[in-house]
Amino acid sequence: MDGTQQRRTTASASASASTLRTRANPQQLEAIVATDGPVLIIAGPGSGKTFTLVERIVYLITERGVAPESLLVVTFTDKAARELTTRISNRLTEVGVAFNLNEMYLGTFHSICLRLLEDYQEFTRLKRSFTLFDQFDQQYFLYQHIKEFRGLLDAELVMGEDQKGRWKQSEHLLKWVNKVSEEALDPAVLMAAPEPEVRALAACFTRYQELLAEHNSLDFSGIQYEALQLLEGHPDVLATLREKLTYLMVDEYQDTNTIQERILLLLAGERSNLCVVGDDDQGLYRFRGATIRNILEFPDLFAGGQCKQVRLTVNYRSHPDIIRVYNEWMAAQIWDDGGRAFRFAKQIMPREADFPDMPTAARLAARDEQDGASNWHAEVLTFLNSLKASGQLADWNQVAFLFRSVKNDRVVDLARFLEGQGVPVFSPRSNMFFEREEIRLMIGALIFLFPQFSKIRAWAEGVWLPVWEYYDQLCFKPFTDELRKPENKPLLEWARPLAKRHVVLAQNTDYSFSGLFYQLLQFPLFSRFLTEEAVQGVDKGRAARNLGTFSKLLTKFEYLHYVSVLNPEFLQKNLRDLFNQFLRFLSEGGIGEYEDEAEYAPKGCVSFLTIHQSKGLEFPIVVCGSLEAVPRKQYGDLDILLEDGGYLSKERFEPLEQMKHFDFRRLFYTAFSRAQNLLVLAAQERDGRGLGKSPSKYFERLFYELPSWHDVDLAALTFEAVRQINLKREYSFTSHITVFENCAEQYRFFKELEFAPIRESPMLFGTLVHQTIEDIHKTVLRGEEGTITLEGIKGWFSTNYAMLSKKERVYLAPSSQQAALQHVLRYYERENGHWDRIKEAEVEISLVKDQYILKGSVDLIRGEGDTVEIIDFKSEKKPDMEKDRGRLEQYRHQLEVYAHLVEQRTGQKVSRMHLYYTGEDGGNPYVTFKKDDKVIDRTIARFDDVVERIEHQDYQMAARPTKLCLSCDLRPYCDNKNWIFKKND
Missing domain, CATH: 3.40.50.300 (P-loop containing nucleotide triphosphate hydrolases)
Known part of the structure; x- marks a missing residue:
């Protein structure tokens, strides 16, 4: 939002915002208007903390003239971020302020740090297309490389003796490498320590970092570690962010760790416009590296009583008798050691x-x-x-x-x-995922399809795994019992010959484990969980969503173990890895079931x-x-050693x-x-x-x-209704509307139920062209166009291909690589000398609407004067304007959505919209569309209608899209589904 527009909006919104703030009590109002310098808000339970945060943000924007994109707002969970986003957007809509969510840094520490790493990736160790590990991925990665850690001097002092087993050792290792990251410890200092345990920790962490770099990967804790390295190692990047982000707010500050505090203080700089909100009495995450001292010592970080402190102690949630109980509970503990206090004194009222x-x-x-x-x-x-x-x-x-x-x-x-x-x-986190009927039957079916399953137990004498009892009694037996029922005869007739084939498999199949999973969904034993009626039941279609999760687990396994088809040479090893390792570790560690964030x-x-x-x-x-x-206690000997040392x-x-x-x-x-x-x-x-x-x-x-x-x-007694959050969902043209319009059933499975598609081939060629053109644009926007050379472009291209192909495990023939490079070089030769027209590149834009959030990603915005032009790149030859009219019409609608987003966000007029075909060799690479406001209004109205159908779970279709069906994972399921088609309107 530009300054003029901001002032205009501020003037119109100020009175409304002031009126609405009369709902605030005196302490809340004090916190809302305390905007400059460091502020500590101690917010007791039920004290209106989120209300105060939202109103403080609205006050900054409407009465202090702060641009929304100058705010950094950190929440503790993704769910909290979505709720805060919804409430802020509703309030700003009430007072007539339009803003781009993508330019406002609002999210968890991890999501914001990840955004920084992506925005400034060229200044980090990370290459394009890096892989992000969740906690299970990280531990499994350590498990797969455990031999390398076992070979390090004194490594057993960190991860335990070999007798504990590789998985237990990887668990210990996970804890300690994460501690080094979260505490921002210096590996060089650790390496020089006199204690062998500390030196071993340094060696393990250093080797782990090397492995991450080799695999272009990043773990959850490492996101913040890399962000700190970025800010501390690149003063120019830090200066840019400090200039942009002028007001910082952090929720649940009692659960922050050392590295998060350092990142915040770096970003706040000398302005120190840092407001932290939390309750020291609710600090729960020491086991994840959080330290209560961050909130208790926050005022001491700033000289001369500079930090303003506000206490919110009026509870709007609970009956006084409940408040009495938890006040007495806290009063029963001594919270000081005679010299220092370890709790802010407070009495909740x-x-x-x-x-x-x-x-x-x-x-x-x-x-x-x-x-x-x-x-x-x-x-x-x-x-x-x-x-x-x-x-x-x-x-x-x-x-x-x-x-x-x-x-x-x-x-x-x-x-x-x-x-x-x-x-x-x-009870989504009760570890009951592997007890659910649909999961046990699916595992039982996979065991039945591979009679050699019994042989995987004989890899070492005397070995017995408890999980085998689960497989035999709770998975295989129930499945075979079902096969004896007359209604499951078609399943038996399909599965029996396939099982016989797998026993004597002589050549590669054209499917993998996940392919068999999708085949099984066609039979009533599994399809009964997937009907629209089942999904709309009391349990929100728990069984269908569990099967969706299982599809993601199978595709993750196949990715980690390089399984694309069943190969007779590796089949027994794949089965052993799947059942004795991957599924076993998941079942032992526990996996959560579906939770609806809304x-x-x-x-x-x-x-x-x-x-x-x-x-x-x-x-x-x-x-x-x-x-x-x-x-x-939550600490061990090595914790004490690190502290005392x-x-x-x-x-x-x-x-x-x-x-x-x-x-x-x-x-x-x-x-x-x-x-x-x-x-x-x-x-x-x-x-x-x-x-x-x-x-x-x-x-x-x-x-x-x-x-x-x-x-x-x-x-x-009177029992209140459970509070409704009503989170706004995000929708984009390509990821949602196009998918839904092409096939509502695909949308239901892959977007709503979150099944993992396996036939979705990576668009390696197009992504490679896009990424390298983006490298050119980023260099231009930094004002360094004079440094661009043909050799430099080839270097970017080569690096992008190496990282992409490694991540996707898909490769281009040398002739295809050369063709992709020619796309990029042609674009450079055509546009060289006209770079001054580029205003922005790879722009993520969002628009908050009444019922949802509209999102889009624009390749390039350029223009002269007050107007802008939108360009969307297509890495193909220019299509035939008549034969491909339908596809071009769809692209035009997409550009119209982008134009709508750009105009709403910037206030600038879009004059023209272009498709740019990088594969066009001789002629004009552009297909240009005029911008027609009435047509755009109709496109947005159509978008609204589709979103309404999605929100109401209306997945009926006029007919099956036969072309899409040919290559769809769901084809077996749909072939056996009793289709009821919606008549054309």
């Missing part, structure tokens, strides 16, 4: 309102006989049924059970019991969540379990012996404060000492001082 004069914190208890948990299960069910019978509970989703872990056997047993009694349970408490289900998962959420009724818990950037802050107690109090404070109308502490009572006692001594007094839930008049 309820809002002014008429509350029912009755207890709203209660206990739920049952003591079981030695023969089982029946009393406990029965008591929980009685409580839930009483809630229902009270007439005050509108939906099961108003109830959330919170636990330290949802993978605990007692928690899983309770969830199974409730589901058996007709109370659906939503609905954290699905209708019709009681939620079973970890306390960590519940952070930032609120529920009318919270049942807090895990009361047998006791404080436990002075290898960390700061000296130790909290006393080691107190840390586990502090963390314990913070964890359950977070749990208790999620409750709005009723807090229930639940314990399966057991006598004993230490870990055998329930509730443990830490909860005993609090627990037994609370009234039994039987003594609470549930009918006298």
Whole structure:
């Protein structure tokens, strides 16, 4: 947004913004208008933190004249970022401010740092097309290279002895290489340490970094590590970002780590317009490297009381009795050591309102006989049924059970019991993915298709893996039982000859494991999970989405193990790797099921969540379990060695012996404060000492001082509805609208249910041409066009091809490589000397609309004066204007969407829109379209209609798109589907 437009918008929005801010209480208002210099906002639970953040951003834009793209706003989770984006966009729309989301740095630390690395990639070690690891990818990568680490001197001091096994060693290694990254430790200093453990850590980290570089890869922790290297090593980049990003805001600051603090202070610079928001009482992520000292010591980073502090202590969420409980819980802990305080002193106060004069914190208890948990299960069910019978509970989703872990056997047993009694349970992180019927049947089917499966157990004498029992009894047996049923006869007739073929496979097939997966979907045993009726059920199509996740796991395995087809020479090894390693490690480590970001408490289900998962959420009724818990330390000998040896950037802050107690109090404070109308502490009572006692001594007094839930008049309570987030979804022309219009069923599978396509061949040729042209544009936009040479272009091209082909594992013949290079050189020769017309290149643009966010990526914007022209590159020959009219029409619609986005974002008029065909040899490479506002309005209206159909899950089609069907993974499924076509309007 340019300055004139910004001032005009500010003037019109100011009055409206001021009026809406009257909803703020005095403390919130103080935080909203405190914009310059460092600001610390301590926001207790339910104190309107997100409201305050949103209003502060609106105030900066509307009354301080700050351009939205000058703000950096950091959230803790992707879900929080999406909610904040939606709320900010709604508020700015209310006051008449248009802004480009893509130019506003809003997201998690990792997403923002990744954006910096992509924007300034030429200044980093990363090459184009780098691979980003999630946590499982990272550990599996370490596992695959574990021999290299075992060969390092004293490596066992870091990752344990070989007897622990490669997977356990890779787990230890994962923890320590991430600690070096998150704490921004200096490998050179570690390497020179007198302690062998520290030197071994340095050697492991250094070798790991070398392996990442060799594979052009980046892990989750490394995103921030590389961003810090970028900012510290390139003052020009840092100066550019400081000039652009003038106001910084960080949510959940109590959960930041050392490297994040360093990045923020670098970006804030001398202006120090850094506002951090958080609650030291809810610091939960020490195990991920977070340090509570960041928020507690934040004021001390700035001289002379420069940091303004605001405390938000009025709770708008909870009944006063619930607030009393968690205030007392925190008051029971000593939070200082006589000289230093390890908590900001605060007392949370309820809002002014008429509350029912009755207890709203209660206990739920049952003591079981030695023969089982029946009393406990029965008591929980009685409580839930009483809630229902009270007439005050509108939906099961108003109830959330919170636990330290949802993978605990007692928690899983309770969830199974409730589901058996007709109370659906939503527990996406309970590690039940591999217990689900659809997953067990799919694994069973794959085992059946490879009778040599039994041989993979004989690779070493005496070896027995527990996962084999799971495969035999819970996967293979149920599948073969199903095959005996008459309705599954077609599946048996398909699978039996295929299994026989695989036993004596003599030549390569034209399919892999993922190909067999898509073949299996055609049969009713699996297709029943995929119908639109099944997907729209109470559980949001959990089974269909689990199968989608399984498709992604299979394609990931095939990528990691270079499997494109079944090869007789490697088939047995592939089977061993798939079942004995990949799926085994996933099942042991656990994999989460689908979670709808827009609905954290699905209708019709009681939620079973970890306390960590519940952070930032609120529920009318919270049942807090895990009361047998006791404080436990989260550090080991090497942690102490690093601290005592002075290898960390700061000296130790909290006393080691107190840390586990502090963390314990913070964890359950977070749990208790999620409750709005009723807090229930639940314990399966057991006598004993230490870990055998329930509730443990830490909860005993609090627990037994609370009234039994039987003594609470549930009918006298009012339970609020679960808060709706209503997150706006993002849609683009090519990734969404075109896919949906070409085939709504493909959209349903690959976009909505997130299946992984396998026949989607990488567009290597086109991407290679695009990337190298982008290198030219970036050099021009830096004002360095004089440095561009033919040899330099060939160098960029060669590097791009090396990285792309390595990542995609697809290769071009030398003649195709030469042809792609000619596309680039032709473009350079034609445009050389006219670079002054280029205004922007590879522009990501977004437009916030009432119901969704419209996104697009424009190849090039150029122009003269107040108008601009849009160019979209096509790496092919110019098409026949008559024969290819349909395709050109689709491209024109795409350009019209881009034109709409550009005009809305910049206020500049688009004069012309072009397709540029880099493959055109002799003639004019352009196809030019005039910009017609009325036509564009119709295109956007059509876009709106398609989005509405998607949002309402209307996937009916007039007919199957036969051309697309020929090469579609879903063809077997669709061939057997009972199609009901929508009549043409």
